[in-house]
Amino acid sequence: MKLLIKNARLLDPATETDKKGSLAVAKGRIVAMGRKPNDFTPDKEIDAAGRWACPGIIDLGARFREPGLEHKAAIAGEARAAAAGGITTVCYPPDTDPVIDTSAVVELIHRRADASGRIRIHPIAALTRGLAGEYLAEMAELKEAGCVAAGNAGRPIVNTQILRRALEYAASVGLPVFIQPEDSFLRNNGVAHEGAMSTRLGLPPIAETAETVALQQALLLVEQTGVRAHFCRLSTARSAAMIGAAKKSGLPVTADAAVANLFLTDMDIDGYNTDCHLIPPLRGQADRDALLRGVADGTIDAVCSDHQPHDFDAKAAPFSLSEPGASTLEVLLPLMLERVQRKAMTPLQMLRCLTAAPAAVIGLESGTLRKDANADIIIVDPDRSWTVDREAMLSSGRNTPFHGWEMSGRVTHTILGGRLVFEG
Amino acid sequence: MTADNIQLDDQGRLKHFLSTEGLSRQLLTEILDYAESFAGVSGRAVKKVPLLRGRTIVNLFFEASTRTRTTFELAAKRLSADVLNLNVDASATSKGESLQDTLHNLEAMHCDMFIVRHNNSGAAHFIARQVAPGVAVINAGDGRHAHPTQAMLDVFTIRRHKPDFESLKVAIVGDIMHSRVARSEIHALKGLGVNDVRVIAPRTLLPAAIETLGVQVHDRLEEGIDGVDVVMMLRLQRERMHGALLPSENEFFNTYGLTEKKLRAAKADAIVMHPGPINRGVEIDSRVADGNRSVILQQVSHGIAIRMAVMAMTMGRKPGGEEAEE
Amino acid sequence: MTTIDTGEIEQFLTTMARQLEDYLVERGFGDPGIIGIHSGGVWIAQALHRALALESPLGELNIAFYRDDFSRIGMHPRVTPTNLPFEVEGRHIILVDDVLYTGRTIRAAMNEIFDYGRPASIGLAVLIDRPDARELPIQADVTGKSLHLQPNEHVKLHGPEPLALEITTTNDG
Numbered sequence: 034m035k036l037l038i039k040n041a042r043l044l045d046p047a048t049e050t051d052k053k054g055s056l057a058v059a060k061g062r063i064v065a066m067g068r069k070p071n072d073f074t075p076d077k078e079i080d081a082a083g084r085w086a087c088p089g090i091i092d093l094g095a096r097f098r099e100p101g102l103e104h105k106a107a108i109a110g111e112a113r114a115a116a117a118g119g120i121t122t123v124c125y126p127p128d129t130d131p132v133i134d135t136s137a138v139v140e141l142i143h144r145r146a147d148a149s150g151r152i153r154i155h156p157i158a159a160l161t162r163g164l165a166g167e168y169l170a171e172m173a174e175l176k177e178a179g180c181v182a183a184g185n186a187g188r189p190i191v192n193t194q195i196l197r198r199a200l201e202y203a204a205s206v207g208l209p210v211f212i213q214p215e216d217s218f219l220r221n222n223g224v225a226h227e228g229a230m231s232t233r234l235g236l237p238p239i240a241e242t243a244e245t246v247a248l249q250q251a252l253l254l255v256e257q258t259g260v261r262a263h264f265c266r267l268s269t270a271r272s273a274a275m276i277g278a279a280k281k282s283g284l285p286v287t288a289d290a291a292v293a294n295l296f297l298t299d300m301d302i303d304g305y306n307t308d309c310h311l312i313p314p315l316r317g318q319a320d321r322d323a324l325l326r327g328v329a330d331g332t333i334d335a336v337c338s339d340h341q342p343h344d345f346d347a348k349a350a351p352f353s354l355s356e357p358g359a360s361t362l363e364v365l366l367p368l369m370l371e372r373v374q375r376k377a378m379t380p381l382q383m384l385r386c387l388t389a390a391p392a393a394v395i396g397l398e399s400g401t402l403r404k405d406a407n408a409d410i411i412i413v414d415p416d417r418s419w420t421v422d423r424e425a426m427l428s429s430g431r432n433t434p435f436h437g438w439e440m441s442g443r444v445t446h447t448i449l450g451g452r453l454v455f456e457g
Numbered sequence: 458m459t460a461d462n463i464q465l466d467d468q469g470r471l472k473h474f475l476s477t478e479g480l481s482r483q484l485l486t487e488i489l490d491y492a493e494s495f496a497g498v499s500g501r502a503v504k505k506v507p508l509l510r511g512r513t514i515v516n517l518f519f520e521a522s523t524r525t526r527t528t529f530e531l532a533a534k535r536l537s538a539d540v541l542n543l544n545v546d547a548s549a550t551s552k553g554e555s556l557q558d559t560l561h562n563l564e565a566m567h568c569d570m571f572i573v574r575h576n577n578s579g580a581a582h583f584i585a586r587q588v589a590p591g592v593a594v595i596n597a598g599d600g601r602h603a604h605p606t607q608a609m610l611d612v613f614t615i616r617r618h619k620p621d622f623e624s625l626k627v628a629i630v631g632d633i634m635h636s637r638v639a640r641s642e643i644h645a646l647k648g649l650g651v652n653d654v655r656v657i658a659p660r661t662l663l664p665a666a667i668e669t670l671g672v673q674v675h676d677r678l679e680e681g682i683d684g685v686d687v688v689m690m691l692r693l694q695r696e697r698m699h700g701a702l703l704p705s706e707n708e709f710f711n712t713y714g715l716t717e718k719k720l721r722a723a724k725a726d727a728i729v730m731h732p733g734p735i736n737r738g739v740e741i742d743s744r745v746a747d748g749n750r751s752v753i754l755q756q757v758s759h760g761i762a763i764r765m766a767v768m769a770m771t772m773g774r775k776p777g778g779e780e781a782e783e
Numbered sequence: 784m785t786t787i788d789t790g791e792i793e794q795f796l797t798t799m800a801r802q803l804e805d806y807l808v809e810r811g812f813g814d815p816g817i818i819g820i821h822s823g824g825v826w827i828a829q830a831l832h833r834a835l836a837l838e839s840p841l842g843e844l845n846i847a848f849y850r851d852d853f854s855r856i857g858m859h860p861r862v863t864p865t866n867l868p869f870e871v872e873g874r875h876i877i878l879v880d881d882v883l884y885t886g887r888t889i890r891a892a893m894n895e896i897f898d899y900g901r902p903a904s905i906g907l908a909v910l911i912d913r914p915d916a917r918e919l920p921i922q923a924d925v926t927g928k929s930l931h932l933q934p935n936e937h938v939k940l941h942g943p944e945p946l947a948l949e950i951t952t953t954n955d956g
Contacts, residue, residue: 227665232669232670233478233640233669234578234579235578235579235601236578236579236600238664238665304463304582305582349557350556350557351556351575351577351578351583351600352577352578352579352583354556490862491862493862494847497865501898503899507848507894508848769853773853
């Protein structure tokens with residue numbers, strides 16, 4: 034189908050484009066950006082006056098719970114929610130059940146994604162079998178099956194020698210590694226950021242060093258092994274500083290932060306609000322502010338949703354017994370738009386964290402509006418206000434910490450490979 | 458600083474008793490005054506009053522505790538209520554299923570009050586949010602968060618000996634980090650106007666940012682209890698040696714254990730308290746525990762009056778509030 | 784609002800003392816236990832105790848825990864506890880209150896007395912009786928003064944010195 038999006042403000046961080054114009058799409062690819070080619074006769078036109086046209090969002094960490102946790106959510110449903118949130122590509126952490134350590138699981142995920150027709154899923158392979166931290170997973174086979182990276186999905190590899198070998202092997206296979214840094218001993222079964230709030234509420238604390246010690250350790254091993262490493266879901270100011278220093282010294286590392294850690298702090302768990310029970314935990318104001326600065330100046334390359342949909346029972350329990358995670362696909366972009374509204378970031382800067390930067394992390398050619406790229410495009414009305422309503426969410430997981438929040442900005446169209454997969 | 462205080466109804470009366478945090482001085486004082494009234498009942502031949510006759514009170518204990526459960530049971534019976542004792546194994550089923558299902562089953566039986574003890578911080582809050590309107594929840598201890606009735610019986614005891622809260626210096630000694638009693642104690646004391654509250658413990662047993670609760674922090678016992686009117690010793694559990702929090706009970710006793718000699722740093726008429734059960738020779742020397750400054754046994758007897766008070770207050774609160782008829 | 788002053792109250796007390804003396808003599812109750820209901824009844828009981836020069840100590844009853852309207856109005860925190868310095872078992876009791884209105888206070892008082900023991904008898908002495916307002920089958924044996932008031936009028940005894948009765952009118956019933 035030939036599609037023409039006209040009168041849009043074209044925003045493409047990868048090409049530093051910010052101008053009014055149109056996008057021509059044919060055969061699933063972008064044919065022209067800027068001015069409509071004279072010989073292009075579209076089958077469908079979208080008038081995007083007053084709105085933005087951007088690359089579809091690439092989310093480096095979202096869990097759709099298939100296979101294994103279908104009582105929480107499934108690919109078909111979450112893909113619909115993702116499309117509504119303007120997310121066209123998702124990286125799938127390996128902690129499914131079974132774990133992504135065989136090509137069969139990779140194939141299942143690809144099939145389900147294709148069947149939904151609304152999302153591209155790039156599975157992340159497990160670094161170790163069963164994510165148990167003991168034996169290496171068959172990363173070559175998993176890369177062959179289509180995995181874009183290998184990671185630990187937030188389950189620490191305690192044995193540092195095994196961690197080193199896993200990083201080396203991934204480097205050898207040519208897979209970047211996604212590391213969510215956590216020292217399990219310092220984590221000590223904690224559930225909330227170590228601070229005044231955890232003390233008041235009597236919740237087992239998670240020290241800042243649970244993240245920074247593991248990060249430091251991993252940085253040194255990355256240096257030693259030469260693997261390309263992406264550090265996931267950073268939550269502390271110190272971690273942002275450490276990444277900045279590592280980059281400065283020439284280490285090829287990248288990092289992301291979960292959107293919740295950019296907008297919430299440990300104050301939000303007051304009253305034992307289980308929707309704010311997250312891992313990594315919501316930390317202090319200084320941490321949040323440092324992460325926002327890191328995102329604005331590029332120290333932290335990408336922002337992801339860290340989407341973790343949960344069934345009702347998982348959150349209907351006393352805090353430490355509730356399962357951590359928030360359902361965030363539908364608020365990722367609207368929350369980040371707030372940064373632009375506050376003039377903390379320009380539209381291009383903001384979109385970079387959601388498109389060009391994550392694409393670079395996993396080596397995708399998409400995440401851009403340049404000619405011949407995949408036509409994964411979203412049209413955004415930056416001024417449309419709406420209120421987050423738990424009951425109106427499309428995700429099967431209603432566990433949102435943002436219920437009642439006023440948002441300004443919404444996706445009106447999502448196009449995947451040239452097909453319209455969402456219109457709102 | 459707490460989220461809307463779910464303990465209070467829209468007229469500021471107690472509808473649940475979950476924590477001493479965020480309660481006004483007036484309300485805390487009211488609890489103490491009610492307890493004074495009830496203290497007399499236990500001394501009579503007929504130790505009952507018909508206040509809660511026909512009500513059903515459920516002791517929902519997910520954490521075993523004979524002492525606390527018995528005091529609550531006695532308090533309920535002295536108010537003429539019917540009591541149901543449920544000991545639920547918290548680990549039996551997965552992740553809060555037992556909590557939800559147990560609650561729903563009990564609600565179907567129209568119980569009026571749940572007294573909850575659980576090893577998870579926030580469990581009592583969780584239950585209070587689930588129960589039907591009109592059902593009261595009393596926190597008998599949740600994880601390391603709160604043990605409000607213990608704190609109230611402690612300040613009740615203090616008030617009987619030293620009624621001028623504003624001028625008091627109070628020291629709490631021991632495993633502050635894991636202590637729900639310590640936290641509730643601090644909120645109650647501050648709420649009643651005690652300005653000088655000290656916590657004394659080795660660094661490993663002090664929780665992060667504890668000074669934000671309005672207390673001075675000491676890691677030396679003599680320094681911390683210098684000139685205090687009340688010394689409250691907390692129980693040290695054996696498990697603290699695991700997890701590298703302390704090297705030995707012996708060393709703890711030598712550095713933080715309350716002996717007659719160490720007690721001299723406090724005021725000459727200072728009282729010694731302990732929420733119990735006491736570990737003799739670990740946190741406190743027998744001679745001090747049994748000595749004439751110790752009010753530990755009084756604390757125990759005050760427990761029933763305080764529990765009767767909070768039960769009566771949370772139940773006697775139906776809409777209306779008209780003048781009493783003669 | 785009307786006030787009945789101390790002078791008139793003295794007269795009511797004299798009437799009560801006389802009636803009580805007759806009551807006790809007729810029945811041959813030599814050593815009754817006088818119990819005043821907090822707080823107005825206690826003041827009246829003290830006056831009667833003086834007037835009749837009784838030797839046995841006075842009892843003071845607080846019915847806060849026995850009221851039947853607890854669920855509706857709760858309790859007042861400061862409650863002077865009940866103090867009965869004599870054995871109730873087998874004793875002839877004179878229960879004293881300031882105003883007899885619906886009768887519920889007396890019912891609560893009797894329930895409480897029975898929790899202390901089984902009295903031989905209970906007689907009721909009240910300063911003011913409002914016979915129109917009764918909701919339970921309870922009557923006074925000794926009455927200082929009978930008042931017929933409107934439902935929206937309320938009478939309250941102030942004391943202990945000087946004793947004064949205040950009659951107020953409210954808008955609702």
